[in-house]
Amino acid sequence: xxxxxxxxxxxxxxxxxxxxxxxxxxxxxxxxxxxxxxxxxxxxxxxxxxxxxxxxxxxxxxxxxxxxxxxxxxxxxxxxxxxxxxxxxxxxxxxxxxxxxxxxxxxxxxxxxxxxxxxxxxxxxxxxxxxxxxxxxxxxxxxxxxxxxxxxxxxxxxxxxxxxxxxxxxxxxxxxxxxxxxxxxxxxxxxxxxxxxxxxxxxxxxxxxxxxxxxxxxxxxxxxxxxxxxxxxxxxxxxxxxxxxxxxxxxxxxxxxxxxxxxxxxxxxxxxxxxxxx
Numbered sequence: 520x521x522x523x524x525x526x527x528x529x530x531x532x533x534x535x536x537x538x539x540x541x542x543x544x545x546x547x548x549x550x551x552x553x554x555x556x557x558x559x560x561x562x563x564x565x566x567x568x569x570x571x572x573x574x575x576x577x578x579x580x581x582x583x584x585x586x587x588x589x590x591x592x593x594x595x596x597x598x599x600x601x602x603x604x605x606x607x608x609x610x611x612x613x614x615x616x617x618x619x620x621x622x623x624x625x626x627x628x629x630x631x632x633x634x635x636x637x638x639x640x641x642x643x644x645x646x647x648x649x650x651x652x653x654x655x656x657x658x659x660x661x662x663x664x665x666x667x668x669x670x671x672x673x674x675x676x677x678x679x680x681x682x683x684x685x686x687x688x689x690x691x692x693x694x695x696x697x698x699x700x701x702x703x704x705x706x707x708x709x710x711x712x713x714x715x716x717x718x719x720x721x722x723x724x725x726x727x728x729x730x731x732x733x734x735x736x737x738x739x740x741x742x743x744x745x746x747x748x749x750x751x752x753x754x755x756x757x758x759x760x761x762x763x764x765x766x767x768x769x770x771x772x773x774x775x776x777x778x779x780x781x782x783x784x785x786x787x788x789x790x791x792x793x794x795x796x797x
Contacts, residue, residue, distance in 0.1 A: 527581030549709035559730035600677030606668035616652035622675040640674035662693025722780035
């Protein structure tokens with residue numbers, strides 16, 4: 520099983536004098552249990568790619584398939600879950616439980632089972648239903664609201680979860696909570712995360728796609744992206760600070776055996792290379 524893109528691209532206002540190429544020749548796949556990170560600056564085509572993967576936009580060229588079946592809105596329904604960048608705008612019900620229950624109810628899940636499905640989804644994002652289910656979603660913190668929005672998508676049991684800038688605008692605690700949610704979600708689903716920053720998810724990703732101006736700068740294993748910081752520059756991105764420190768040490772002739780985003784592991788690598796004595 521996989522969500523697969525083969526040479527997909529998109530052109531806005533196609534066939535008119537205002538046509539604009541937003542994305543070209545993107546190919547990759549994500550299987551349940553995998554995390555694909557899509558990074559790029561504003562206007563690089565990240566959100567356009569995500570909307571095509573969700574079945575909201577039809578590719579101008581190339582093909583999309585879900586589990587070897589052509590991806591159309593009907594095949595995406597229930598199988599692909601999309602959490603928008605402003606996830607809080609997806610919340611609308613009077614209570615958290617009602618909000619999370621909307622998706623499975625819309626999919627025709629047995630009415631008697633829906634409350635338990637919704638509560639399980641809240642637990643999956645680290646929110647205790649006893650404390651949260653009766654609360655108004657509009658009285659939550661930014662991080663809590665983001666997790667409730669994700670719970671509403673998880674309650675539909677998608678095989679593929681798409682997240683657009685899931686940690687944007689959150690404080691450190693909220694970002695950590697959302698990262699933990701994504702880590703748990705990938706146990707059962709294939710996950711695609713779109714971000715303008717590599718730091719949050721690069722260390723957990725299986726595959727990285729770097730976009731610039733609608734074109735693919737890099738598509739491959741995350742480890743390769745971490746080992747070649749010139750890719751970030753080509754994509755108009757800032758490499759994570761930890762990787763820059765390790766690259767600087769390697770440029771000075773120190774034998775850095777492996778790049779990592781873990782500060783403690785990076786410090787250990789620097790010590791092994793003789794950057795400083797313990």
